[in-house]
Structures are given as structure tokens and as C-alpha cells.
Amino acid sequence: MISRPRGTRDFLPDEMRRRRDLEKRMRAVFERWGYEEVATPTFEHLELFTLKSGDAIIEELYEFADKGGRGLALRPELTAPVIRMYINEMKNAPMPLKLYYFGNCFRYERPQRGRFREFWQFGCELIGTDTPEAEAEVIALASTIMDEVGVKQELHIGDLAIVRDLLGDLSQEEQSMIMRLMDKKDEAGLREVLDADIADKLFDLIEARSCDEIEALMGASDEMEHLRRVLDLLDVYGVKYQVDLGVARGLEYYTGVVFEIYGEGLGAESQVCGGGTYRLIPLFGGPDIPSTGFAIGFDRIMEIYGLEPEKEVRIVLVSTEDTREEGIRIAGVLRKRYKTYLDIMQRGLRSQLHFADRWNADYAVIIGPKEVRDGKVTLRDLESGEQETLTLDDCLEILAQRATA
RNA sequence: GCCGGGGUGGGUUAGUGGUUAUGCUAAAGGACUGUGGAUCCUUUGACUCGGGUUCGAAUCCCGACCUCGGCCCCA
Structure with a gap:
């Protein structure tokens, strides 16, 4: 008998009905917010994912050579492919672009609850601007989707521009490592690699829960005003959030406001959504324009999704x-x-x-x-x-x- | 990559060294001839795999695989 490959799943009719129902509801929110659906290939040239990803991502790639010897990889996420698509064939589209997508992704990881080797991501990219209005819209959209599908959420908002101000003297590699330690809230690790005064300040920064606290530590700046504006707009949207500069995100191409959403009712894998502002387009040979986006872990939402599909006759x-x-x-x-x-x-x-x-x-x-x-x-x-x-x-x-x- | 729990018909379950591996459920057929959910009968179908210990292993030991939970990382 031949079994499923590890970390993959079969979806039987009952579950498939629920998945389609959830998909429909999430898709409807994107559509109502004026985002348009796109799709990219399941596999891409290997370089798309190795060019600007950390070792951790590369280790998890499902990569292979096709019969012509081309190096290919199953997509581990959808932001890079969508940006590639934009550069390849949408450069003349009117800005800003509001795109959304839903597709399967692949990572060679140790499976556990809410983590699979083949998993589905919903997401969007708002290409062409990083105004506070854009960032607030994207965050509000993510939060609205969670509300619409009945997920009890906790939204954390950080800002890498502010954190990088503090770490400005350090090299790219050092900054990345520190981001990772921040994400883990590893105080001892941070103290090991940083000067005492910077470490103290960084830790106070992670603990800060309001713009005023952050400004007291860092002083006034354009970045500060920018974050303040984003949060004001989120208040207008009626979105509940928590300021948390410890949100560092794993990927290195994030540059500004970043956010993560945690869902109630999950185990170790409680992050159901993550995103922020990044500058990926120039890295792939396009113009230097910023984008903001996020990805939702569809399978994780499925785990805590309480709504019942519409009754069918x-x-x-x-x-x-x-x-x-x-x-x-x-x-x-x-x-x-x-x-x-x-x-x-x-x-x-x-x-x-x-x-x-x-x-x-x-x-x-x-x-x-x-x-x-x-x-x-x-x-x-x-x-x-x-x-x-x-x-x-x-x-x-x-x-x-x-x-x- | 690391640390734990667990793998018996499709689902669920009994079985802790000894005949033909238990029950429930399901599926197919039948009893019942224009009517489902009840009852009864028949049939189908399982010890994850590979080593080891033993006269004998589903049962004890080791490894692999899969799975669940945690670390790591992330969605």
C-alpha cells in the first residue's frame, strides 16, 4: 500500500466542504476591499527563493532539477512569486496594486499541529507605497478577515525602521541575528552580543507598549511620526492592537511596520498571520518601490474556525x-x-x-x-x-x- | 535537527508471552416484493515495517516509518 508523503494531507468531503466555505468567506473580504486575485506557478526558479532568504528558508526548500537540468523549487511562500510576477508583467499597471492570492506552499519541516509540509496560504500584497494609510489598510484588512471568520485574535505591531535606528552602526548580519533574538525575547542572548547601554535600551524598547514610551526612549523622528499615524488610523478602523517592537519577523527584507496575529485555541503554532512593509522589488531587479503585505496560515485558521458551512439542499x-x-x-x-x-x-x-x-x-x-x-x-x-x-x-x-x- | 506520548479491519476497540485475534460501527448482499433510520442473517476487512529475545511475539527489546504534542523556525 502506498501512503501519503509525510506532512501532507488528504481532504475528505466533509473537511473539503468546510475548507471551501472558509476560503469563500476570506476571499469575499479581500474582494470587498478592492483587492484582485492572482495566481503564480507552484514551482519557480530556485534563485527566486535563495536570492534573498536566510539559510533557514533555504534548508526547508523542496528543490529539484527538471529534465533539462534547470534548478527549480516548490514555492515556500507567495510574496516572492507575486513580486516576481509584478516585475515580469505588471510594471505598467496603475499604482497602487492591490493583489491577493490563495495557494499551497511547501516547506521541508518537522510536521506538528498546525504545521505541514504542504500548507495553504492566503495573502495579499499592496504594491507601490508604504504610506501610513497603506500600512493601516493592510493591517485592518488582516484583522477584519480574522473577525469575519470568528477567530479570537491578538494583533501585535512592531516597526523595524525604529529598531534599525538603534542598531544603525551594526552590519546587516549582526542586525539579522539581533532581530532573531528579539523575536525570541532572548534577553541573555541580546546582552551577549550588544553593548550594555544599547542592550538596555533595546530591551526597554521591546517592553514599550505605546508611542509615548518609545519616543521617550528614542526621541522624536520621522519614523516615530509615521508609526503614530498608522496607529491613529487603526483606531479609526476600530482595530484593537498591541504595540510590540519585539515583533521582528524572520525575513530580512522587511523594512518598516511589521505585524503578527495570534489566534486563540492553537498550540505551539499560534501565529495565524504575519506581514509588514518590505522592499523586495529592487532586489529582484525592479524599480525601488515599497510594498506592504501579509500571509495568513489557512490551515491554522481551519483548526479554530467555528462557523458552519451554509446548508445545502x-x-x-x-x-x-x-x-x-x-x-x-x-x-x-x-x-x-x-x-x-x-x-x-x-x-x-x-x-x-x-x-x-x-x-x-x-x-x-x-x-x-x-x-x-x-x-x-x-x-x-x-x-x-x-x-x-x-x-x-x-x-x-x-x-x-x-x-x- | 532535538525531546517526549502513541501506532490492532475504513472508523472505534478488547487482547500484556500460548488454539482460528474480541466487540461495536461501516460497506456489500439478503430476510422484508412501492418507501430510509429498527431487528436479524451472510460476506468483506487488521496486529505499521524490519531485526532481536523465546519452543512460541500483537504482547518483551532495538531500529526505521508514520502520527500526536513540545523545542527550533515560521503560516
Whole structure:
């Protein structure tokens, strides 16, 4: 027997219905905010992901050579591919671009709850600006999506521009390492690599919970005003957040405001969304324009998603040996509007109704010799067990009434 | 990559060294001949894999694989 590769999943009908329902709800929010969907290939040239990613990301890549010897990789995330797409073919589109996407991504990692080797990301990129208005919109959008799908969220907002002001003298590598330590809230580690006064200040900064506290430590600056404006706008959006300059994000291309959202009800993998402002476009050979975006861990939302999919009407069309052909004709009419199952096993009446029960059908429409003779159908409500024989038009009428009731 | 818990039919479960591996559920067929959920009968179907200990292993030991949880990293 051949099993699934490790860290992958099969989605059975019940779960798939719930996934599609969640997808639909999230997609609807992006659409209502004026974002448009795009899709990129499942695999890309290896360099797209190795060019500006840390070793950790590269180690997790599913990479391979194709039959022509090209180095390729399954995408580990979607920001880089979307930016690549923008540079390749959307440079003349009117700014700003508001794009969203939903797709599977691949990382060679140790699987656990909420972490898989194949997983799905929803996300968006707002390309062309890093104004406070843009950043506030993107954060508010992320937060709204969480609300709309019933996730209890905790939103943390940081700002790498401010942190980098403090670390300005240090090299790129040192800054990256410090970001990582900050993310882990590793005080001892930070004290090891930093001068005592900078370490003290950095730690106070991580503890700061308001702009005033930060300004008291760092003094006034353009970055400070920028962050203040973003937070003011979030207040207007009605978004609840917590200032947390310890949010450092793993990726090195973030430059400004960054944020993470944690969901309630998950284990170790509680981060359900992360994003911020970055400058990735020039790194890939495009113009020096900033973007803001985020990615949502779709599978993690699935774990804590409490809403039930919309009820669908399921009908089983029951016919007999003599009436199969009439059954197919009537099923054709029902199928214009409803999910209709038609027996193809040459089963008897009893057996077809048994199947209808197991299939959780709402109604059985029975077409036997009597019905065919009278030009009628029998509509049986499988929940109440009540049934009546009536014309097809009347049957459709009743189904339509019940569906809206 | 590291540290723990766990793997018995499709799902669930009994079985801690000894006949043909238990029950429930499911699926297929039947009893019941124009009506599902009940009952009964038949059939299908499992010890994750590989070593070791033993006269004998689902059971004890080791390893691998998978899985669950944690570290790391992130979505």
C-alpha cells in the first residue's frame, strides 16, 4: 500500500466542504476591499527563493532539477512569486496594486499541529507605497478577515525602521541575528552580543507598549511620526492592537511596520498571520518601490474556525427498474438548481432510500410506475417522513419555498 | 535537527508471552416484493515495517516509518 508523503494531507468531503466555505468567506473580504486575485506557478526558479532568504528558508526548500537540468523549487511562500510576477508583467499597471492570492506552499519541516509540509496560504500584497494609510489598510484588512471568520485574535505591531535606528552602526548580519533574538525575547542572548547601554535600551524598547514610551526612549523622528499615524488610523478602523517592537519577523527584507496575529485555541503554532512593509522589488531587479503585505496560515485558521458551512439542499432521486429513464429526465430538471443524487447501482427502492439516509439527503423524489402514469412525482421529506404526490412544477415550487424559509 | 506520548479491519476497540485475534460501527448482499433510520442473517476487512529475545511475539527489546504534542523556525 502506498501512503501519503509525510506532512501532507488528504481532504475528505466533509473537511473539503468546510475548507471551501472558509476560503469563500476570506476571499469575499479581500474582494470587498478592492483587492484582485492572482495566481503564480507552484514551482519557480530556485534563485527566486535563495536570492534573498536566510539559510533557514533555504534548508526547508523542496528543490529539484527538471529534465533539462534547470534548478527549480516548490514555492515556500507567495510574496516572492507575486513580486516576481509584478516585475515580469505588471510594471505598467496603475499604482497602487492591490493583489491577493490563495495557494499551497511547501516547506521541508518537522510536521506538528498546525504545521505541514504542504500548507495553504492566503495573502495579499499592496504594491507601490508604504504610506501610513497603506500600512493601516493592510493591517485592518488582516484583522477584519480574522473577525469575519470568528477567530479570537491578538494583533501585535512592531516597526523595524525604529529598531534599525538603534542598531544603525551594526552590519546587516549582526542586525539579522539581533532581530532573531528579539523575536525570541532572548534577553541573555541580546546582552551577549550588544553593548550594555544599547542592550538596555533595546530591551526597554521591546517592553514599550505605546508611542509615548518609545519616543521617550528614542526621541522624536520621522519614523516615530509615521508609526503614530498608522496607529491613529487603526483606531479609526476600530482595530484593537498591541504595540510590540519585539515583533521582528524572520525575513530580512522587511523594512518598516511589521505585524503578527495570534489566534486563540492553537498550540505551539499560534501565529495565524504575519506581514509588514518590505522592499523586495529592487532586489529582484525592479524599480525601488515599497510594498506592504501579509500571509495568513489557512490551515491554522481551519483548526479554530467555528462557523458552519451554509446548508445545502440534497436530493436523492429514486426510480425503479421501469422508470430509470424518466428518472434521468427529472434529475436533469432538479440538477439545474439542487444537488441531486441518482442511483446507478440498479438498486431497489428500499436500498435507494437507505442510501439517501446515509448520504444525509433532505428529500427523496420518487419516480415509480404510478408517478409516471399520472405524470407526477412523490416528494418525501426525509426528516419528517412526510410525503406527497404532486406535479413536478408544484414539487419545484415547494422546494424553492423551503430553501428560502 | 532535538525531546517526549502513541501506532490492532475504513472508523472505534478488547487482547500484556500460548488454539482460528474480541466487540461495536461501516460497506456489500439478503430476510422484508412501492418507501430510509429498527431487528436479524451472510460476506468483506487488521496486529505499521524490519531485526532481536523465546519452543512460541500483537504482547518483551532495538531500529526505521508514520502520527500526536513540545523545542527550533515560521503560516
